Amino acid sequence: MHRRSGGGDRLSIANVPTNMLCGLLLLAEQLGVNSDHWLNGLQLSAAQLNDPSTRISYRQAIEVIRRALPTFAIDGVGLAMGGNQNGGNFGLLGLAMKTARTFGDAVRIGLDYQRNLGPLMSLSLEDNNSTSLAIVATAPDEANDLLPFLCEEMFSSIVMLGRELAGNEFSPLRLELGYPPPSCIDHYQALFRCELRFNQPRHALVLDQRWMQLPFASYNPVTSQQALSLCHAQLATLAGRGETTAAVERQLRPRLRENPQMSEIALALHLSERTLRRQLADEETSFTEVHDRVRTERALELLQDPELAVAAVGNQLGFNDAREFRRAFKRWTGQTPSGTRLPPS
Secondary structure: OEEEOOOOOOOOEEEEOOHHHHHHHHHHHHHOOOOOOOOOOOOOOHHHHOOOOOOEEHHHHHHHHHHHHHHOOOOOHHHHHHOOOOHHHHHHHHHHHHOOOEHHHHHHHHHHOHHHHOOOOEEEEEOOOOOEEEEEEEOOHHHHHHHHHHHHHHHHHHHHHHHHHHOOOOOOOEEEOOOOOOOOHHHHHHHHOOEEEOOOOOEEEEEEHHHHHOEOOOOOHHHHHHHHHHHHHHHHOOOOOEHHHHHHHHHHHHHHHHOOOHHHHHHHOOOOHHHHHHHHHHOOOOHHHHHHHHHHHHHHHHOOOOOOOHHHHHHHOOOOOHHHHHHHHHHHHOOOOHHHOOOOO
């Protein structure tokens, strides 16, 4: 069996959550590393990276990592990041995995929803014999110079989550890596506790098949299904956005009440209004379309609060007149604001 998830998107599509870059910023803070220049010229801020709604492109992510790695005075930066992982860092996906029936079910859930966490490597499961299976990681050629870091972060995160799910005795049979042995190989050995093979034709974590049948005491079918439903909804938000479109969205979200105009957003992005209009057109959208989509998403969130009047929702989106908001919402969604509210339980 060969199981694959994700992959194939253009490098400039802004559909990558910022989990990894948040982890890098946290590590820099812990180690006293100056990260001020990491985001220069990328239309990103540290506050935006900490916003779970932010999406960036793969190109932006690897550029930040290229700037960040030389600023650390330690070897094995990826190991330092991944080694600090726990189930809480995996959010809803971690909950869905923890409440699965078996370790094997948890692995498959993790693969199905891996994109929710913004990984920069794509994972697949190769299950070709009765004794072992391999979690194989691949990255675009454009990130070849970052492979040691990407593999360290990815595989150490998997192992740490595996130990939280299956117990501290969990370890792979071996780790196969497509680059030469690093200077910090003793750190690898201490974390992975398995055979290490370098200069291999693939990047893979090889597991004993027996782990896949391990039942979880934390199995809860109701909680697992609820978490999976939310994971599916999260995955749906990762539809492709161009980099400029995503930058406009990031500027709009905290300022909806002000009803910002295109000229103001262009100024915030250090672009002329004409250039912004052209770049959005190149991404097959317009400022009005982006503004309306962001307002629609926010309105749908706010309308689920039964204590918040429709007029108050409209006010938070920049509408001073409730009737104007109702007309706009009907135009965006085909429904009235009141019609989208959940009935009282």
